Amino acid sequence: MTTTRRSSSRAGIFAGAIATTLLLTACSGGNTDAESTASTGEKTEPQRLKVAFSHDSENYDPQQPPQTVTRLISRQITDTLTEQDPKTGEILPHLATEWEISEDASTFTFTLRQDVTFSDGTPFNAEVVKNNFDRIIELGALSRVAGGQLRGYQSAEAVDEYTVRVTFDGPNAQFLQATASQPLGILAQATLELSPEEAAAGNVIGTGPYTLESYSPDSGIVLKAREDYAWPSPIYTNSAGEAYFDTVEISFVKEPTTIAGSLTGKQLDLAFEIDPASVSTVDASSTAYIEQLPTPGISIPLLPLPQSEVLSDVKVRQALNHATDRETIVKTVYQGLNDPATSVLSPITPYYTDLSEYLTFDVDKANQLLDEAGWTERDSDGFRTKDDKRLSIETKYSGAGTSTELLLQALQAQWKTVGLEFVLTPVQAQEIAEFQLHTYPFDITTWSQGRAEPDVLRTVFSSFYEGQSVRFDNADEELDELLVALQSATGDDRAAAAESAQRDILEKGYALPIYDPKRFIGVSNELQGFNVDIEAKPIFYDLSK
Numbered sequence: 001m002t003t004t005r006r007s008s009s010r011a012g013i014f015a016g017a018i019a020t021t022l023l024l025t026a027c028s029g030g031n032t033d034a035e036s037t038a039s040t041g042e043k044t045e046p047q048r049l050k051v052a053f054s055h056d057s058e059n060y061d062p063q064q065p066p067q068t069v070t071r072l073i074s075r076q077i078t079d080t081l082t083e084q085d086p087k088t089g090e091i092l093p094h095l096a097t098e099w100e101i102s103e104d105a106s107t108f109t110f111t112l113r114q115d116v117t118f119s120d121g122t123p124f125n126a127e128v129v130k131n132n133f134d135r136i137i138e139l140g141a142l143s144r145v146a147g148g149q150l151r152g153y154q155s156a157e158a159v160d161e162y163t164v165r166v167t168f169d170g171p172n173a174q175f176l177q178a179t180a181s182q183p184l185g186i187l188a189q190a191t192l193e194l195s196p197e198e199a200a201a202g203n204v205i206g207t208g209p210y211t212l213e214s215y216s217p218d219s220g221i222v223l224k225a226r227e228d229y230a231w232p233s234p235i236y237t238n239s240a241g242e243a244y245f246d247t248v249e250i251s252f253v254k255e256p257t258t259i260a261g262s263l264t265g266k267q268l269d270l271a272f273e274i275d276p277a278s279v280s281t282v283d284a285s286s287t288a289y290i291e292q293l294p295t296p297g298i299s300i301p302l303l304p305l306p307q308s309e310v311l312s313d314v315k316v317r318q319a320l321n322h323a324t325d326r327e328t329i330v331k332t333v334y335q336g337l338n339d340p341a342t343s344v345l346s347p348i349t350p351y352y353t354d355l356s357e358y359l360t361f362d363v364d365k366a367n368q369l370l371d372e373a374g375w376t377e378r379d380s381d382g383f384r385t386k387d388d389k390r391l392s393i394e395t396k397y398s399g400a401g402t403s404t405e406l407l408l409q410a411l412q413a414q415w416k417t418v419g420l421e422f423v424l425t426p427v428q429a430q431e432i433a434e435f436q437l438h439t440y441p442f443d444i445t446t447w448s449q450g451r452a453e454p455d456v457l458r459t460v461f462s463s464f465y466e467g468q469s470v471r472f473d474n475a476d477e478e479l480d481e482l483l484v485a486l487q488s489a490t491g492d493d494r495a496a497a498a499e500s501a502q503r504d505i506l507e508k509g510y511a512l513p514i515y516d517p518k519r520f521i522g523v524s525n526e527l528q529g530f531n532v533d534i535e536a537k538p539i540f541y542d543l544s545k
Contacts, residue, residue, distance in 0.1 A: 043244065043246075046246040046247065047244055047245045047246055047247075047544075047545065048245060048246070048247045048248075048249060049245035049247070049248045049249070049269050049270065049540060049543060050249050050251075050267065050268050050269045050270070051248060051249065051250045051251070051268065051269065051270045051271070051272065051540075052250070052251050052252070052253045052259050052262060052263070052268050052270070052271045052272070053069050053072075053250055053251070053252050053253070053272055054252075054253065054254065054256070054259060054272070054273055054275075055069065055252060055254060056069070056217060056218055056252040057069045057070045058200075058217060059200040060073055060074075060199075060200065060201075060202045060204055060212065060215060060221075061191075061196065061199035061200045061204055062074035062078060062146075062182045062183055062185045062187075062204070063132075063135065063136050063139060063143050063146045063183060063184075063185075063187070063199075064139065064142050064143055064144070064146075064196060064199070064200060065144065065200075066144050066145045066183070066449060066459075066468065068450065068535075068537070069272070070182075071181075071182040071183070071535070071537060072272065072537045072538070073212065073221065073223075073250075074182040074185045074204075074206070075182055075208075075533060075537050075539065076208055076209065076210040076223055076248070076539075076540050076541070077119075077204060077205075077206045077208040077210050077211060077212050077223065078182065078185030078186060078187065078204075078206030078207060078208045079094055079095050079116075079185065079186060079206065079207045079208050079231070079233065080094055080095065080179060080180050080181065080182070080184060080185050080186065081094060081095050081096040081110055081112075081129070081179040081180075081184070081186070082094050082095075082096055082099075082176065082179045082180040083180050083233045083234055083235055084177065084180040084181075084235075084452060084533070084534045085234075085235060085534070086235060086532065086533055086534040086536075089350065089452060089534070091176055091177060091180060092180075092233075092234045092235070093234070094180075094231075094233050094234065095112060095113055095116060095124065095186060095207065095231070096110040096111060096112055096113070096179070097111050097112065097113055098110075098111045099111070099176070101176065104170075104171050105171040105172060105173050105175075105488075105490055106167065106168045106169070106170055106171055106172060107165060107166070107167050107168070108165070108166045108175060108176065108179075109159070109163065109164070109165045109166075110129070110163070110164050110165075110166070110179075111162065111163055112124070112125065112126060112129070112162040112163065112164065113162075113231060114162050115230065115231065116207050116231050117207065117228070118188035118190075118205050118206065118207050119188070119205055119206065119207070119208075119211045119226055120188055120190055120205050122188055122189060122190070124186065124207055125158075125161050125162060126158035126159065126160065126161060126162055126163055126164040127158045127161075128186065128188070128189055128192075129156065129158075129164045129186060130156035130157065130158050130164055131189060131192050132184075132186050132187055132192065133150060133153065133156045133166065134156065135187075135192045136150055136184075137150060137153055139196060141465070141466040141467060142196050143183075144459075144465055144467055144468040145181075145183040145449070145459060145468065146183035146184055147465065148458065148459045148464065148465050148468065149174070149175065149178035149181070149183060149184060149455075150175075150178075150184075151172070151458075151464065151487065152168040152169040152170055152172055152487075153166070153167075153168055153169075154167045154168060154169050155167050170488060171487075171488035171489075171490065172487060172488065173455075173487065173488060173489055173490045173494060174453055174455035174486075174487055177452065177453045177455075178453070178455075180534075181451065185206060185208075186206065186207060187199075187204060187205060187206055188205035188206065188207075190205055191203065191204050191205045191206075201215065202214070202215030202221070207231070208226075208229070209225060209226055209229040209232065209243050209540075209541040210223040210224060210225055210226065210243065210248065210540065210541070211223065211224050211226060213247075218252060219251070219252065220249065220250050220251040220252055221248075221250040222247065222248070222249055222250070223247070223248035223250070223540070224246065224247060224248075225242065225243035225245065225246050225247070225248075226243075227242065229242065229243070229541075232541065235531075235533060235539075236531070236539060236541055236542055237529060237531050237542045238529065238541050238542045238544075240544075243540070243541050244529075244543060244544035244545070245540065245543060245544070248540055255401075256274070256275035256277065256278050256401070256402060257278060257281075259271045259274060259275075259278070259522070260274055260275075260278035260281050260282055260522065261281075263282060263287075263288045263522040263524065264281065264282055264285040264287050264288050265287075266287055266524065266526075268522070268524065269523075269524045269526070269527050269543075269545075270521070270522065270523060270524065270527065270538060270543075271288075271521065271522030271523075272519075272521055272522075272538065273519055273520050273521055273522075274290060274520040274521065274522045275402060275403055275520070276333075276334045276335055276337050276338070276403050276520060277335070277403055277406075279292075279335065279337060279520050280335065282522050286525075287524065287525055288522055288523060288524050288525060289522075289523055289525065290520050290521065290522060290523070291519070291520075291521040291522075291523055291530065291532075292337065292518055292519070292520055293518060293519045293521065293532060293536035294346065294347075294348050294516065294517070294518050294536075295346065295348070295450050295517045295518065295519055295535055295536045296345075296346055296348050296349040296350075296450060296451060296452040296453075296534065296535070297345070297346060297349060297448065297449055297450035297451045297452070297456050297517060297535075298344065298345065298346070298448040298449050298450070298456060298457075298460055298511075298513075298517075299341035299342075299343065299344060299345060299346050299448075299513040299514070299515065299516050299517065300341070300446070300448050300513070300514050300515050300516070300517050301341070301344070301446070301447070301448060301511040301512050301513045301514060302320075302395075302411070302444050302445065302446055302511075302512040302514065303444065303445055303446070303447050303470050303510070303511055303512070304317050304320070304443070304444050304509065304510065304512070305437070305438075305440055305442070305443055305444060305445060305470065306438075306470070306471055306474035307438065307439075307440070307474065308393065308442075308443035308444065310391065310392070310393050310443060311393060311443055311444065313373050314508055314509055315369045315370070315372050315373040316369070316370065316373050316375075316391075316509075317508070317509025317510070317512075318358075318369050318509045319365075319366040319367075319369035319370045319373070319418065319420075320366070320415065320420070320509070320512055321358060321359055321506075321509060321512055322359075322360060322361065322362045322363070322365040322366040322369070323361075323363060323366035323414060323415050323417070323418045323420070324359075324361065324411065324414060324415075324512060324514070325361045325414055326340035326341060326359065326361065326514060326515065327340055327361070328410070328414075329407060329410050329411075329514060329515070330515055332406075332410065333403055333406045333407050333410055334403060334515060337518065337520070338515040338516060338517075338518050339515060339516045340359075340514075340515055340516075341359065341513030341514055341515050341516055342354050342355065342356040342359065342513075342516075343355045343356070343359075343502055343506070343513065344457065344461075344502045344505050344506060344511050344513055345454060345456075345457070345498075345502060346516045346517055347516060348452075349451075349452065349453075349454060349456070350452065350453060350454055350498075351454040351494065351495050351498035351499070352454075352502075353498065353499040353502050353503070355502055355503060355506050358506040358507065359506070359513060363417060363418060366418045367418055367419075370384060370391070370418060370419065370420070373386075374386045375391045375419065378419060381421075382416070382419065383416075383419050383420070383421045384418075384419035384420065390421055391419060391420050391421065392420070392421035392422075392423060393420065393421070393422060393423070393442075393443035393444055394422075394423040394424075394425060394442045394443050394444075395408065395422070395423070395424060395425070395442050395443065395444050395445060395446075396425045396426075396427045396431070396432060396440075396441075396442050397424070397425070397426060397427070397432075397445075397446070398426065398427060398428060398429040398431075398432060400426050404446065405424075405426070407514065408422075408424050409424065412424060425442070436466060436467045436472075437467060437468070437469070437470050437472065438466070438470075438471075438472040438473045438474065444512075447460065447470060448460070448517065449468075450517065450535050451535070452534045452535065454486060454494075454498040454501070454502075455486060455487055457483060457486065457498075457501050457502070457505070458483040458484070458486060458487055458501075461479065461483065461501075461505055461510060461511070462479070462480050462483045462484075463475035463476070463480055464480070470510070471510075476508070476510075478504065479501070479504050479505065479508070479510070482497070482500050482501045482504055483501055485497045485500075485501075486498055486500075486501050519536040521536070521538060526545050527543055527544075527545060528543070528544045528545060529542040529543050529544050530542070530543065531543075
């Protein structure tokens, strides 16, 4: 095997870089060529960063839930074995200084840094890495994303104090990139010994530049900077050696206009995220601006639920894709800020394939498919019927007044033109939280995941992961086989496997991709050093004033 390290341009987005990392057998340390924009001035008094999140994930154990805000907090308080360069997609050393991968990509051996400690003073070593991976497996269905990243896990072995070997039951080409993601962030032994509920409540200890000082549900989070942090990620740009902000105060603000107003009114330094409808308000201000950042992963879709009787018919699912005018939705609902989806994956995701032929707006085609499905009669309201039953589907959603509600209303109007009734039922978030994807008592939902790796398709569209995979308990064996092949494939085979999986999903109408994901992050003009990781999550360690 070779010992090489190559970088690639972001064109097309770094698909070549991802493929290259799968062939790496060793890497050496070093920073990226990112320019530092952080302030180098000294603080004269303690500094406080004021941040708003648009919602509370209610679980801050990074190894449990998939929510973005959980991963954003984890980015500040934990570190990962590797890091992924947001410009090139290259996998870089972080807590691991180098690694070796077996020829069949089933065994990964990491050499670890020897100067790292957790915020409780305990050492970072091979044994605690092993215990982290074991704990993820023990969490079972609670460990949604992380558990999937360790699919086929057999064991982790502490070869010596600073060498750990991870073994899978077969090729696992996606695993190296997974070690750069927050769901595999390394937690202290004290956290691993807590119950899942205790860890979820914010009792999380990591090796990162901040500690989670307190968490108050529906209120906020307080982070405190570590004074002894000395092993920053190679993508961090802070040249001062310590965090400028001693305290980060995060508040949960559900009302989109309130977040925007608080940012422009200088009550906030950072807003994650700004609703597209409020972007122009912030842009027009003299006190703040918007960072618009495309993100990798699943293009934002509606997902037909397999438990839906009406949407069990592939022709009906296909018809909905052709009855959807994505261009109009992007212009009217999202102010032209997003791009219409052209595949299951966003274009900046490695191994994205343009499959827009499945997503053309074609009312005639939609009507033809619905006729073929047997929905040929119409009732007095103009909706299609079959056997005296109206062609009707329902979704339940939370977030009145948001762009999500506007999207659903736009689809309701568009689908009515082909004779389908789309019932929108607003509910409180906790009402939906009582169910899992495979038990939702309605027909269609919104659900997506971000990740700079095509294996994110396996997480969302397989039947493997309870609470995470839309087809859990409703397996499509052909698609599952394609997704397992994607997890395992290396080299040139990986591109073919990714395309096959994307094509199968759209041919069968398992996804209705609407637009490509993008983050709209509000930033105070007084803030310096704004920097994000590959998932466009802000890095608090780099910020200053």
